Every structure is written in structure tokens, then in C-alpha cells.
Amino acid sequence: MTAAHARTGEDASPPTDGWRLFRGDGRARPVDFPEAPPWRRFSGGAEDAPRPRPYLIGPEEADVVNAALLLRRPLLVTGHPGTGKSSLAYAVAHELSLGRVLAWPVNSRSTLQDALYRYDAIGRLREANLRRERAESGAEPLPEGPGIGSYVRLGPLGTALVPGERPRVLLVDELDKGDVDLPNDLLTVFEEGEFEIPELARLPEQEGTIEVLTADPRRTVPVSRGRLRCSQFPVVVITSNGEREFPPAFLRRCVRLDLPEPDEARLRDIVRAHLGDAALDGVEDLLRAFLDRRARGELATDQLLNAVFLRKGGVELPADGLLTAVLHRLGGTV
Template sequence: MPFQLFRGQGPIEQTVDLDERLARVDRSALQAPDRYMADEALRHAVDVAIYLRMPLLLTGEPGTGKTQLAYRVAAEFGLGDPLIFETKSSSVAQDLLYTFDALRRFSLAQVATQTMEAGQREAALDPRRFVRYQALGLAILRANDPAIAARWLPADSPRDALAPRRSVVLIDEIDKAPRDFPNDLLNEIDRRRFRVAELGDDYLAAPEDKAPIVLITSNSERQLPDAFLRRCVFHHIEPPDTERLKQIVAARLPEFIDAPLLMRDAIAFFQSIRSEALGLDKKPSTAELLNWLDAMTGAQADSDKPLGAQQAIAQAYLGVLCKTDNDQVAVRERLAQWHGA
């Protein structure tokens, strides 16, 4: 039967530490880069984007692994964690490169004028102190020789972190940004260079041999400009078929490797409700299937029994799989009639 943490009614009993009641579950495999499984077409797309030094634009349903690919690429090439820019509806192109804290500099200038000598004032108000490099800007900065990068950093910045290195940059959900955002990035994407207006007119560019690997995700909520698309390698991640789903689930939820009956039946059910015939408002994604199986495991579902034999547990956690009221009703009815693959 489903596990119970929250009672939601009756008298409030003596507080019990929630951490003591939660099962100790190792979910590292769900996010581990070494468990990521790219198909052949996606591998080719990554290869050609790196070879041509062009951004890789990824589309596909939410939950198909677009964002996680950046972690896999970074881990496989030993490049540390990816530098991530999470696009917002208010984002402008400069935000991907750097931000400048003009307000803090102005406030400090009022104090410096009254309390500091000329030399101290100049050092304290050095505009380089108020620049914060963001994902793509930081990747371009990191790619440069220390002597070049130092010109763009405060004089007292640590120099031990300036060795030239390649980075992976993830521009996540670019279709959330205003319409002008992609067009305003054409030069930076094409030439991998930018300038900080507050520091002058010189450009900082990434050397060819340390060009950042740029991945861009889109949920296809709107069409991106043609000029931007021309500068990208494009790949659409298709939802995995049944066999690949089995491989993905086994990799991400290792407890199903030796006892896969529930996994096979849950995948068959998952594929059946994604069919056009059921007409769901939002088809569940691979990530939601993994979470559903994870929740059922936490509720002590028997991985050696099919889904139909564990209706109570499967029904209890449909909110993980289906995200609208109409979808939950339709899937609940399908589950009640489910007799296995």
C-alpha cells in the first residue's frame, strides 16, 4: 500500500523528524551523467557540432533529456560542470555574457568621493570590479591565456584559476526569451566574442582550440529566427521507443535490472496512454515515467508483479505521471481496465 508521511487530519502529534521517516533512497543514478543514454543520431549531432564549432540546438518534448545532455558532454570530456544560463521571459542577450552592477558602483562612488584619496578611489571604482561574467561570457574568458584574461578582471583577482580551458555552455529553454534575444546573439554565437561596454571597445574572443561547446535547448514554443538557426546544428530528440525505455529505466533505476516485470508492464502502460487514441492534454514524458516508477518503489511496490496486480499503488501516484485533471481521469480509467501488456 502507499506509504504515508503526511496525515492531514486529526490532532497534531509530537513532532517527529521528517528525515527519520523518509526512506534512505539513493537517487544518484537518476541524475548521474554516466547513466545518460544518447542514441546514434544524437551522438552524431554532438560530434558534428563540436567539429564545426557550432552550437547544438536541441528540441523535443520536455523530459526527453535535453538538459541532461550538457552534463553528459561535460563529464565525458572532463570539462567540469556545464555553465548554465536559464532563459527567462525578461532575458536580454547581454545577460548571457555578463551583468554590470552600475547601482553598486554609483553608491560606492558617493562614499569614495568623501573618504578616499584619488589613488584609492580609482582602484575602488575600477569598472572591472562590478562586472559579473555569465555562462557564455565566462566560457570565453576561461578559454583565454591568463595574460589576456587578466585585462578583463580586477587587479586583485586570483591568477591560479586563469589557465586556459574549454567549457560546456548550456542555454536552457531559449524559446522563453523575448523575440530579439536570439537575433542579438548572432555575432557572439558566430564568432565567440563579445565586448563589455563599460570597459571599452575591445573584444574578448575565445581561441579556436578552446572554443566552448554550446548546447541550446528549446521546447518549440515559438519559431526561432532563420538567421539564428543558420548558425546552429539542429537535432530533435524523439521520445524513446519501448526497447530504449527499458534500457533507460534500467540505467536510471537499477533496482529494476534483476526484477523487470513491473518495469516492462509500466512501460507498456505508459506507451499505451501516450497513444493518440487516448487524446491526453499533455503526454507524460520519460522523466515522469521514471518518477512514477520511483514513487511506486518507495511505496514498496513489488517489482516482480505486474502493474495490474498493484492497482492501489499505481493509482495513488498518478499525479506524478499526469498533470491535468482530465488526463488523470482518462488514465485512471485506463489503469482500472489494464490487464498487462
């Protein structure tokens, strides 16, 4: 098996000589992996650290974001794939120092309860049955086990509603992929800023406050009488690819932002922000190829960043080969 050794350094580009790590000849060899692109580096255990990445939008779009922040309303972000809809949530959290983003990726099976909390009823029942069986058999009883709070974990939305001095950022990613009723299900929570956990609300009076798990690693919070109510409405960023229209009642409660595709000047600024001031030297052909191909079909800005990163590292990008693979269309047939 091939041995791989990580290499660290300040250079963000692949080596200019011998960039072909994989040769397809079936021969095993040790290789030194170069530094990854800045947008593909991970924290390696810093679970609570936000992702500080350069993010640039125009002043008009930034004003819409500010309107949602001031009104304490969800921000509904639409736009073509690759325009930075999801990244906007991380940019807001980074610029406003709001900590770790709580992300809820929506799919066709997503429900409101998944976003609020989950209760492991089966796990708690198994523990109760095991204690009963040991008691009936006369075996030594088990040590005092975890309470019901250990079987309740708040989801991303539930954690975002935990009272705090500063709001949390909640990313509801691709809401249009969810069930048709999901937007309406969210309305009450967004309007009231609270929800109930029935399994805790039914507990006797002496168990009025229960510590429960959250979507944050190794963090618990107290829940009183089974109800959580926010003190600061979270910064909610909802993304949609426009696959389905949302109900008017839901749209009325959101501030809408349609992110345009960045023009040539903005693309240059984005490349500089990610790869440095010298990144645009000698890549005019890549920029022209990107703009031309984007005019004929959907392309994402990070595809241009990928092409520039490879070119600056000495990787040849012939238009009929590697460049086509990097700048492939996001819509239509492959």
C-alpha cells in the first residue's frame, strides 16, 4: 500500500515539478502531499472554531443581510449553485464573532422535530428493562444511570433557540429539498421563538429542570418544564436553489436575497482574497475560459479558484482535457 506523508508549509500551491502524485502505472511509491488549497483545509479537532474564509458580496447584497439582522427575520437566500449561498452563513458568523454555525442540511426526510430535538426512547427503555431484569434475578443492581436528559439531544434549530447573550447562526441548507409542508411547520417556531419537549414537560414537579445534550460538542443546557425559549432570535440563513416555491405566509416572514453571479471585477477580487495579490498573474486565459463557459451553462466560483490554484502550482490545463474537468457544467447532462 502506498505510504503518504503530510507536508506543512506556507506555500499554498502544488509543487511545480512532479505534480502528478498518481501516475496510473500500478507501482507503489511514497509521496509527499503538498499543502491543500486554503478552502480545503480543516481544523483537525478545533470543533468549536468557525470557518474564517474570505467572502465578498456587493454593498447592496450586504444591506439586505443587515436588514434581516436588524429585523430579526430569517434571511432566505436564492441563486445559482456556487454563488455562495451556504457560505454566507459562515461569513456572518465570522464577521460578527458569533461562534460555530449550527447547520441543518434539509432533505426529503427532514422533519421539524429533527431540527428541534431527538429523544432516544429505545435507549431509555433498554436501560429500564435491564435494571428490572437484574432486580428480578436478584443480581447486584447497576450503578445509578444517566437521567432522561442523557437521552434528549437538541438539534440545530433547538440549540439555536437556547437563551444566550448573543444570537447563534443557524444555516437551513436547501429548504426546497424538504417536504412541501416543512416551511409552514417552521412558521410557529420562527414567530414564537420557543418550543416544547413533551417528554420533559410530562415529568413530575420535582424534576422540573433537566440538563439535555445539544448540537454543540460536549455541551449541555438546562431545560425548565420541558420548554425552551430564546432570549436572542438566532441569525437564520435559509438557502434555496429555486426547485419549489414557498408558501406566501412563509415568504412574508423572511427577508429575501437573490445572490447574483459575480462579475469579472468581483471574480478578480475573490481570487485575490483566497490566493493572494499575485494569483491573477498569467491566468487571464483561465478567467476568459471561465466567463465564456459560465455564459453557456452554470459554473461555480470555486471552480475558477480550483483552476487558478492548479495553474499557479505549475499544472498544465489544456482546454480539451483537465480544464474541461475542472470547469464542468453544474446543470444539464454530464
